[in-house]
Amino acid sequence: MVETKLNNARDALTEKLRAVRNTDVPQIPLAHKSESPTGPGDNDPFQGAMDPLVVAHPDLNAPLPKKRIVTQSNLDHFAHSQAFAEILGMIRSCNEYVKGRKLTDNIQLSAPVERILDIVDKVRALVDETPRDTDSASTSRFGNPAFRTLYRKVVDATDTLLQTIPGLENGDDPAYQERLRKELAVYFYESWGNAKRIDYGSGMELNFLCWLLGLTKLGILQLARDAEAIVLRVFWKYIQVMRVVQQTYWLEPAGSHGVWGLDDYHFLPFLWGAGQLVGHPYLKPKSIHDVEVLDEFAPDYMYFACIHAINSVKTESLRWHSPMLDDISDVRSWAKVDQGMVKMYRVEVLCKLPIAQHMYFGTLLDYGAPDTGSEDVEEDEHGHLVHAGSVPHGHRVHGHGEGQGAGWGDCCGIPIPSVFAAAEQNKAQAGRVASTPIRRIPFD
Incomplete structure (x- = not known):
């Protein structure tokens, strides 16, 4: 009798989930696009969502993108710059376009989008061609050195890959198009992780966004047509x-505080994922705690897919290993979550010095200030900008037992092992077959 009741209850829940999934969520109109971008101090994170301005003819003689943010005053300048407004404007605009949309919806793809998808597939193929280093000296829970080989392959292939995008191929003005590719290439290969530290965080994710922003400012991508x-x-x-790359090469989370974000590596899929769910008639922020709901809706919504990915490698509840996500689940509506995500991204990513110091500025993404004093600045072994000959006081270098040296403690001074590496090592110690799925492990 009890078993029959349980089966009936399970069948009823399955039917309810199927009905919810098949419900068409009404489309939300696009936000009004202001003539001028909203500044970083505005209260409404969606006011002023805008299409980035098109740069028709970047200066061929300008230097290639480089890092410009060294100090807090540099960061303060960036926070009030046109580049800052354009980055945040693209995030807001894309967020508006995906409200009420599912990952599984039919979406018309333009020729540039199709070529970009092919490029991402090519990077995935490079991962398959570059196996993890299984040498006993390199099987720690930290980054696998084979990632540096992958990164070099991506760098070497970047120009050829970019030539497949309409507008970047060698056409009537090959010198101009080559210059465009060189500018965009910096953001592209920096978006796959850091080869020196073998880590990944929201700064690299930001580089991918800047790559897409550059393509938009050139008119190759058009938000009105391509945002979804x-x-x-x-x-x-x-x-x-990137999930495959992180799992294959055990990339460490960038920074001693992870990514100042929401999981070990990413932020934007939660932001845009919350946007997808705004106005949903049934799913609520607290729904992330229901395993059956996660399983049912992860294919449709980025937010649920990200929670599902976290649960696949970490046991216990979100409250223990992802307290910020757990707190967000108490918010009453996705609209509030959505607004909070944009504000949080501005504060916790764009306005964080350990992240912003790795940003690149050039013709497409203009820092907006004279390039003075750069002759006294150099990169240390971990890619941080420091004044020549200086060693930041009180910071340890990134690495494992390497001692004192130049570095930023808040950025990469405390190595954090990859949860994927920990899971695989525990699996191996238990005598499991290497080809079996990664076992969930307690967060430690």
Whole structure:
């Protein structure tokens, strides 16, 4: 009798989930696009969502993108710059376009979007061609050195890959198009992780966004036509490939505080994922705690897919290993979560010095200030900008037992082992076959 009741209850829940999944969520109108971008101090994170301005003819003689943010005053300048407004404007605009849209919806793809998807697939193929280093000296829980080989392959292939995008191929003005590719290439290969530290965080995710922003400012991508595809096809495929890269090479989370974000590596899929769910008639923020709901809706919504990915490698509840996500689940509506995500991204990613110091500025993404004093600045062994000959006081270098030296403690001074590496090592110690799925492990 009890078993029959349980089966009936399970069948009823399955039917309810199927009905919810098949419900068409009403489309939310696009936000009004202001003539001028909203500044970083505005209260409404969606006011002023805008299409980035098109830069028709970048200066061929300008230097290639380089890092410009060294100090807090540099960061303060960036926070009030046109580049800052354009980055946040693209995030807001894309967020508006995907409200009420599912990952599984039919979306028309333009020729540039199709080529970009092919490029991301090519990077995925490079991962398959570059196996993890299984040498006993390199099987720690930290980054696998084979990632540096993958990174070099991506750098070497970048120009050829970019030539497949309409507008970047060698046409009537090959010198101009080559210059465009060189500018965009910096953001592209920096978006797959850091080869020196073998880590990944929201700064690298930001580079991918800047790459897409550059393509938009050149008019190759058009938000009115491509915004849905940018988020639900291009960006989501990038996230899926990055998950494979993180798992294959055990990339460490960038920074001693993870990514100042929401999981070990990413932020934007939660932001745009919350946007997808705004106005949903049934799913609520607290629904992330229901395993059956996660299983049912992860294919449709980025937010649920990200929670599902976290649960696949970490046991216990979100409250223990992802307290911020747990707190967000108490918010009453996705609209509030959505607004909070944009504000949080501005504060916790764009306005965080350990992240912003790795940003690149050039013709497409203009820092907006004279390039003075750069002759006294150099990069240390971990890619941080420091004044020549200086060693930041009180910071340890990134690494494992390497001692004192130049570095930023808040950025990469405390190595954090990859949860994927820990899971595989525990599996191996238990005598499991290497080809079996990664076992969930307690967060430690």
